[in-house]
Amino acid sequence: xxxxxxxxxxxxxxxxxxxxxxxxxxxxxxxxxxxxxxxxxxxxxxxxxxxxxxxxxxxxxxxxxxxxxxxxxxxxxxxxxxxxxxxxxxxxxxxxxxxxxxxxxxxxxxxxxxxxxxxxxxxxxxxxxxxxxxxxxxxxxxxxxxxxxxxxxxxxxxxxxxxxxxxxxxxxxxxxxxxxxxxxxxxxxxxxxxxxxxxxxxxxxxxxxxxxxxxxxxxxxxxxxxxxxxxxx
Numbered sequence: 001x002x003x004x005x006x007x008x009x010x011x012x013x014x015x016x017x018x019x020x021x022x023x024x025x026x027x028x029x030x031x032x033x034x035x036x037x038x039x040x041x042x043x044x045x046x047x048x049x050x051x052x053x054x055x056x057x058x059x060x061x062x063x064x065x066x067x068x069x070x071x072x073x074x075x076x077x078x079x080x081x082x083x084x085x086x087x088x089x090x091x092x093x094x095x096x097x098x099x100x101x102x103x104x105x106x107x108x109x110x111x112x113x114x115x116x117x118x119x120x121x122x123x124x125x126x127x128x129x130x131x132x133x134x135x136x137x138x139x140x141x142x143x144x145x146x147x148x149x150x151x152x153x154x155x156x157x158x159x160x161x162x163x164x165x166x167x168x169x170x171x172x173x174x175x176x177x178x179x180x181x182x183x184x185x186x187x188x189x190x191x192x193x194x195x196x197x198x199x200x201x202x203x204x205x206x207x208x209x210x211x212x213x214x215x216x217x218x219x220x221x222x223x224x225x226x227x228x229x230x231x232x233x
Contacts, residue, residue: 032056033108034089038124045128047099050092051078051106058088059110059118066093067107074193076104077163096143097196098165101126133222141165142215142226143196149228156205156232162215167195171223172216178209208233 035054038044051066061081068076079094091110108120131139146161147153162170170190175183186201209232216225 032118033120036106036122040122040124042124044124044126047097047126047128048095050094052090052092053108055089055091055110055112055118057113059083059091059112061091061110065109066091067109068095069105069107070099071102071104077194077197096163097194098139098143099126100167101128136166137222137224139165140168140217140224142228145213145228147230150230152231154233156202156207158202158205160200160202160213162198162200163194164196164198164217168217168219170198170215171218172214172225173198173200174214175206176212176214177207178211180212183211206232 032055033053034056035052037052038048051068053066061083063080066078066081068078070076076095076099077097079096081091081093084090084092103123103125106122106124108118108122110118112118141164142162143165144163147157160175162173170188173185173188175185177183183206184203186203188198188200191197191199211230211232213228213230214225215227216223
């Protein structure tokens with residue numbers, strides 16, 4: 001015959017098993033990261049072109065879902081996170097800056113379809129082989145500009161932004177109009193969070209026409225220049 005003590009012990013055992021099963025089901029239902037590239041604590045000999053994250057099930061991502069910082073905690077410029085249309089578990093985004101040697105931290109925030117928040121933090125490291133000076137200057141490029149090369153903007157931009165493939169000194173920046181006259185520019189400064197990103201303020205609005213934009217960069221007494229175009233109006 002069951003005593004009160006036996007019944008109480010049985011009830012406690014039942015509740016313990018039930019709670020463990022419920023918790024286990026909840027954990028299994030929540031999305032988790034199955035694969036990431038670059039991998040956790042991976043050491044690369046080159047700057048990655050993109051970051052990819054594979055979740056266990058489809059997720060929702062936002063503009064701040066993936067954040068990359070360098071060894072001193074400064075943000076590194078990366079592109080927009082995009083969900084693969086053929087596999088909604090896979091999220092990829094381009095790395096728009098040539099990463100120098102050092103340790104990087106990848107912070108991930110996403111929302112699973114059941115509303116569960118996914119927060120993860122990974123690190124990887126870059127140790128490049130030393131390249132020759134000739135190869136360095138050959139590979140140094142203007143990765144992106146805003147406005148973009150050849151872009152037609154409906155109204156004059158109030159600033160021009162440049163992103164180079166490495167941290168570099170912007171020595172000269174000039175804008176020429178259709179008559180090869182210099183357009184006035186304002187303050188030029190580097191993004192404190194990304195030394196490869198320059199912002200050039202425009203003192204006056206650009207009138208309607210085509211503009212030639214010239215840039216010159218310098219490092220260790222060597223320089224490189226380039227040209228791109230935009231049309232206003």
